[in-house]
Each structure stands twice: as structure tokens, then as C-alpha cells.
Amino acid sequence: MFRTVLVANRGEIARRVFRGCRALGLRTVAVYSEADRDAPHVQDADHAVLLGPSPARESYLSIERIVAAARESGAEAVHPGYGFLSENWRFAEACAQAGLTFIGPSAEAIRAMGDKPEARRRMAAAGVPIVPGSPEPIADAASAERVAGEIGYPVILKAAAGGGGIGMVKVATAGELTAAFATATRRAQSAFGSGQVYVERYLEAPRHVEVQVFGDTNGTVVHLHERECSIQRRHQKLVEESPAPNLDARTRRALTEAAVAGARAIGYVNAGTLEFLVDAQGGFYFLEMNTRLQVEHPVTEEVTGLDLVAAQLRVAAGEPLPFSQEKIEPRGAAVEVRVYAEDPARNFLPSPGTITRLALPGGEGIRLESGVVEGSVVSVHYDPLLFKLIARGADRAQAIERLARGLEACVVEGVKTTLPLLRTIAAHADFRRGRVHTQMVEQGAFHG
Amino acid sequence: MAEEIKAHITGVVFQVTAKVGDKVAAGDPVIVLESMKMEIPVEAPRAGAVKEVRVREGQTVQEGDTLVVLE
Numbered sequence: 327m328f329r330t331v332l333v334a335n336r337g338e339i340a341r342r343v344f345r346g347c348r349a350l351g352l353r354t355v356a357v358y359s360e361a362d363r364d365a366p367h368v369q370d371a372d373h374a375v376l377l378g379p380s381p382a383r384e385s386y387l388s389i390e391r392i393v394a395a396a397r398e399s400g401a402e403a404v405h406p407g408y409g410f411l412s413e414n415w416r417f418a419e420a421c422a423q424a425g426l427t428f429i430g431p432s433a434e435a436i437r438a439m440g441d442k443p444e445a446r447r448r449m450a451a452a453g454v455p456i457v458p459g460s461p462e463p464i465a466d467a468a469s470a471e472r473v474a475g476e477i478g479y480p481v482i483l484k485a486a487a488g489g490g491g492i493g494m495v496k497v498a499t500a501g502e503l504t505a506a507f508a509t510a511t512r513r514a515q516s517a518f519g520s521g522q523v524y525v526e527r528y529l530e531a532p533r534h535v536e537v538q539v540f541g542d543t544n545g546t547v548v549h550l551h552e553r554e555c556s557i558q559r560r561h562q563k564l565v566e567e568s569p570a571p572n573l574d575a576r577t578r579r580a581l582t583e584a585a586v587a588g589a590r591a592i593g594y595v596n597a598g599t600l601e602f603l604v605d606a607q608g609g610f611y612f613l614e615m616n617t618r619l620q621v622e623h624p625v626t627e628e629v630t631g632l633d634l635v636a637a638q639l640r641v642a643a644g645e646p647l648p649f650s651q652e653k654i655e656p657r658g659a660a661v662e663v664r665v666y667a668e669d670p671a672r673n674f675l676p677s678p679g680t681i682t683r684l685a686l687p688g689g690e691g692i693r694l695e696s697g698v699v700e701g702s703v704v705s706v707h708y709d710p711l712l713f714k715l716i717a718r719g720a721d722r723a724q725a726i727e728r729l730a731r732g733l734e735a736c737v738v739e740g741v742k743t744t745l746p747l748l749r750t751i752a753a754h755a756d757f758r759r760g761r762v763h764t765q766m767v768e769q770g771a772f773h774g
Numbered sequence: 775m776a777e778e779i780k781a782h783i784t785g786v787v788f789q790v791t792a793k794v795g796d797k798v799a800a801g802d803p804v805i806v807l808e809s810m811k812m813e814i815p816v817e818a819p820r821a822g823a824v825k826e827v828r829v830r831e832g833q834t835v836q837e838g839d840t841l842v843v844l845e
Contacts, residue, residue, distance in 0.1 A: 381786075667810070676810040678784050706785045706834065710810040 327643045328402035328427055329353055333371070334392045334417075335407030337697030338713060339621070340367035343405045346635025355399040357392060359385035361705045366697065373399050380707045386410045389417050393424045403427035403642060405635075409709060412618040413440055429642040431541075431596050431617050438592060439615040449600075449612045452591030454584045457603070457611040459526030467507040473525045474503060480530075483507060485514035486522035496528055531763040532603040534558065535570050535610070537585035538626045540637060541594040542647045549582045550626050550634075551656050556762040557751060559674055564744065564767070565751060566622035567661040568629045571722060571760025577608040588612070596641050597623070597634055603764075621664065621714070624693060628660035628718040659722040661729050663752075667710040669742035678706045682740035687732040691718045691725070704741050712743065726758060747772060776825060778840040779816060785809030787833045792842060796824045804842045805829065816841060 331347045332355040333340045344354045344367070356371035361380035368374045375395035377385040385391070387410055396404055404421050406412035412430070415437035421428040430436070439445045443461075450456045458477040463486045464470045474481045474497065483495045483506060495510040497503050507523070515521035538550040554570035555563045570578070585600040599620050601613040623634050637648050668674040684700040696713035698704065704712065715732050719725030730752040736745055750772045751757050766772065788808035792798055803815035804824070822844035829841050 675783055675814065676785070676812055678809060706809045708810065 327352075327640075327645075330355060330399070330401045331403045331405055331429070331639070332357065332375075332392070332396045332399060332401035333367075333405045333407060334386065335405075335410055335412075336362055336365060336367055336386060336708065337711065338695045339407040339409075339619070339697075341370050341697065342695055343407060343635055344370045346633060346639060347405075349633065349636055350639055352639070355395070355401045357386070357395050359707070361703070361707055365702070366699050375399055380705065382410065382707060386708075389414070389420050392417075393420055393426070396421075396426050397424065401426065403429055403639075405429040405638070406618065408616075408618050408621055413616070415440065427642050429596070429638050431594055431598060435592055435594055435598075436617045439598075439617050442614060445615055446612065448592060449588045449615075452588045454588040454600070454612045455610060457526050457529070460524050462524075463522035464507075464525055467504045470507050470523075470525050471500060471503050474500065477525070477527050480528040482526050482528040483510035483523045484526060485510070485518050485520070486524055487514065487518035487520040529603055529605050529611070531765045532605050533570075533762060534563075534601065534613075534764050535573065535581065535604045536599050536601040536620075537582050538620070538623070538634075539585050539589040539594065539598050539600060540634075540641070540647060541589055541596065541598070542641045543595055543644055544646055545590075545593070546647050547586050547590045547594060548647060548649070548651045548654060549586050550630055550632065550654055552578060552581060553620075553622055553625055554760075554762065555622060556764050557757070557766060558764055559767040563622065563664065564748065565661065565663050565757075566625050567659065567722070567725070568625045569656060569659060571762075573604070574608060577604070577610065581610055584610075584612075588615070597638050621711070622662050624695060624714065624716045625660045625662045628693065628716060629656040629658060630654055631657070658718060658720045659725040660716060660718040661722075661725050662714050662716040663729065663733070663748045664714055664744070665712050665736070665738070665748065666744045667704045667712055667741045668744055670744050670747040671742075674744075676706070676710055677742035678704050678710075679741040680704070681712075681738060683737055684739075685735070685737035686713065687715070687735035691728045692716070692732050693718070712738070712741075722760070723758075726752060777819065777822065777844045779804060779818065779842040779844065781805075781807060781816065781835045781837055781839045781841055783807060783809055783814060784837045785814065785835060787829045787831050787835060787841075788813055790827060790829065790831055792818075792824045792827065794824050794827060798822060798824060798844070807835070818842075818844065820844070 330353040356374040411417040418433040541547040557565040693716040717729035785807035789806040792804035826843035
């Protein structure tokens, strides 16, 4: 086992990883930007290195500066957290070249899963279901019509070079296809500089369900069950829970088996997550793989009783997985909400500023992961996540009850937050019944 | 009448999309701000010609700061 770990991140995740390191008796090194001189994560570490100016590209996104910080501080291993460089294969490679252990998968696995068409091809080859569609961009409206006829309507036309839902056109019937193809091509051209489009089956209000997987260097791959993360805005999650409610045992088993098969097929090592869309009929389709620790990993820790960060450190040091599939038994339920410095009343506009007052709940079944304290300055330069509130219960109803009470007790002054929306969600009948899907926030389900 | 277009949030100027003399229509983005990993366009409230651009890319602006002035 290495003795010193540098965490190439900030905020709540840096603090979480430091805690995992301390549990194993490891020395910790923080890195920080000028904006983060007084940040809590800097105080938490045994040693801290200034990377550079506040903009992320000159600090937390600078591979060169982070590798240099690891060298100068005597760190032997680097934990990337999530976001920033965590899914940058060049960073994993640079660490390896500098003789540092990268706490995560191989650069090759990061590269393969980061290339979305390549990831779909690899997963399909491993028998993981993917959304039916054209494997290559479509040449013209006639070919689009032929493919759409094969996979069935409704379909969606997507920009090959695109992302973030931009330029997508839904097509309900064959009659609409020619006009829709022209629109999609034009939009793709203007937004991404390439008019190439794909055809895919359109999923009506699907759910987002993901599976936590973990592999070690001996080739063992296990799953740590699923998380339901459908409540999102702008394709970013707000609420996550485990187990997924209203998911029949057969679908649950098929999902976790597919995830393990997919991870095994690429020789995956360390923590990773396969994300799926699940339709109303229980059909599920691979979306993408996150080759890192997820923001929502505490939900899995709460129901399995396992420490995922400690397991990451052990596996990165070459030890076998500290748990076998048979020993991973979920108990009760857990739900997490993300409190962002954003104004839900103004379409989630960022709300930077100084936190003038902060009161956070505690007590039975409540866990908090916070990157901020009273007096913290929430900078324009980074992700707006302030803290996560996680509630555990003997069952889902108890977990949600604790979550709702915890949310009532949260006080944040000085910046606007997603707290009002999260309180509405926690009290909402559809959420309480576990009737959730990915379109809920945008469709206004939680207004008023 | 000249009209000042102000920042509706605090952020960093990511892109200046309008230059002095440009004719813009209502709703055209004149500046793109970046804040907390999001790109947020600032749009012209009405049609007009750009008289002044008061910010440059990379500059930090506070909510309420004037970014662009229309003729």
C-alpha cells in the first residue's frame, strides 16, 4: 500500500476521499487554486499545494501542475475524484509515466468508455442491450426511413457530433421523416459544424437506473446493486436512491448481470458505473459508463455498509476486492439529494456568493457530505454543488421521511439553492410512490 | 435612446458575440457568460446597433454590471 495520496479535486469529494485515506492510515495531500485558499478541503489534508489561479484550466485541470504537486509533496498515488480530470485518459497516463498510482481504471478503459460510439459498440459486443438505432450516421432521408422502419416509431434524430440534447428531432410517423431529417441535418450543421445525424428509437419518459460495478487486478468484477437517478435537470441528477423503487426482480437481475458482463468484457478495474435508460415495459438500454467514483456513491455505501473509497485505495494498491459478490447484501433504503447554489425559481441560474449562514441537520440515519462551511465563498469558477444530504432507513418510506425532515432543517443564507425544489420533491406524491422518470423536472411536475 | 445591457448573473465573460456597429435583433445573444460550468447567453432586449462593448473575454463581471450598450 502507498503511504501518501494526493486528491486532484476540491469541495465535498476531496473531503470524502481524505476521510477514506485517513481510515486506512494514509497521509493526505490537497491541491487548491487561489480561489480556494481558505476552502475546507485544504484544511482537511496533512499537506496542501497551491496549483495556480482560480480558472480550472490553470489549476484543477492542469495535468502538468498536478503531477508536479504530487512529485513535490511525495505523494505516491493520485485520486481524481469526479469531474475535472477524472475521466481524462491522458491524466491517467501522465500519472503512470510519472510513477504515480492512478486510483481508478486504466487509461485504456477511460479512453474506450469516453468515446461514446466506441463504448456502445464494445458494450453491444458484450451482450449489453443498447438503444436500437443506426450504428453509423445516416446518409439521406430514404436511408433514415428504412432504418426507422426496422426499429419502429417513434424515433429520434440526433447529431452525431452533438450532445446535451441539442439539435434532436423527434419523429412520430414515417410521413414526418423527410422534413424532420432536413431539420435535424440543418440544426446539427449549425450547432456542431457537422450535419451528420443518427436515428435511434425514441424512449418515452424513460427512467435512469445505474449499476455500481467494481473490479480488481485479479479479474474479479462484482456489482453493488443499482441506483435510481431519474430526477434530473439539464441531464444532471438532483435525487438518487437505492434500491430503485418499482423495479421488478427480473429486470433488476438482468440489469446487474448486464453491467457485470460489460465491465468484465473490458477488463475493468476499480469503481465504475454503467448507466441505463429503462422504459415502461422494463426494457433497458446502455447509456454510458462513468469510469470513476460517482457523486451519488454514498447511497450505495449506506445500503451495503461498504466503504467504496477505501475499496478504491486497496484495489489501486493491487489488493483483491475487500468484498465478494455473496457478501454484498443491500439492507433498507437510502436516498441522496444534491444541494446546488442555483436558483430553481430562475430556471436553475447559478447563484455564486458568500454563505452568510449555514445550518445542517444530523441525527439517526442522516449523513452529510459538504464542501462548504459558514463564510465559504461560492465561486463562479466551479461546479455549484454545495453539499449532499443522504438519508437511510429500514425501508424507503423511513428514508424519505428522514430526508424530508433533514431538508426542513437545512438553512443556507447568502446564495440561492435548490433546497426549495428538493423539499417539494420529498413531499411529492409521485416521488413518494416511486413513480419517477427523467422528464419530470422539465415537464414541471414539481411546480407550485 | 441608448440602452445598457447588464449582466443578470455574476460570472466570467466566456465569449463576446457582438461588436461595435453590429445590428442585433431582440433575443440575439450579445455576450456569453460562464458561471459554475454553465454557459449563459445575455440577449439583446430589443433590436438596435451596438454602440459600446464594455467587457472583454475572461473578465469577471458582477450581477448588474453593464456589458454592452445599444444605440
